[in-house]
Amino acid sequence: MSRGFVKEEDQEEVPMVPPRADLPEGAINYVTQVGMDELLGERERLITERDGLDNTNEKEKRITTNYINAKLQLLNNRILTAKIVDLSTQPQNEVRFGAIVTLKIGSDKNLQHYQIVGVDEADISKRKISFLSPIAKLLTDKQVGDIAVLKLAKEDRSFKIMNIEYPQVHQ
CATH class of the missing domain: 3.10.50.30 (Transcription elongation factor, GreA/GreB, C-terminal domain)
Incomplete structure (x- = not known):
């Protein structure tokens, strides 16, 4: 169905997700092992938060889930592009x-x-x-x-x- 036929109050807001720290185009995403562990911990916390959302208000749950999923998408990109530097x-x-x-x-x-x-x-x-x-x-x-x-x-x-x-x- 076209979004033009949806009641205005039924349209969900697209969540505005703040960008991660700036990494210029073409720059290698270097991280320490501690930094990688922090990124992985952040991902686990977001997944736990998303999976534990309250089901009482379905619209609020959908909006919050979309927001967390958008944050996870940015975070997963950082994890996938991370290059751990062996400090030794x-x-x-x-x-x-x-x-x-x-x-x-x-x-x-x-x-x-x-x-x-x-x-x-x-x-x-x-x-x-x-x-x-x-x-x-x-x-x-x-x-x-x-x-x-x-x-x-x-x-x-x-x-x-x-x-x-x-x-x-x-x-």
Whole structure:
């Protein structure tokens, strides 16, 4: 039946699903093992949520199911395109994907620690930055003692690399 013959109040809303973190066209979807585990956990939570929906309001259940299925579609695409980087194979004396980098930023006496991770793992509150971020790109291939300079509008900010380590994932 054509949608033109359906009562307006019977038409379901198409759920607006927020996009996942930006991954530019052609960029490889690198993830750490921890990041992949988080993606798989997110998928399990969404499936459990969808399968446990209340059946009392059929229309609300359909709308919520469509929303969760749309989120799952985006998530499954990320999982299928993910390329897990084995951190034990990274050059341990250089900043690369997965590294936890200890930085002295400018004249600040306090050292900062950041891990370079995939776009879905990035969370500044957890001190995890995307490998596509300007700072991560600036730090990549640097070694302990190197200084990377980020040119900002009003000033240059220097990042001195104090330490590089790679977390070991235990299965």
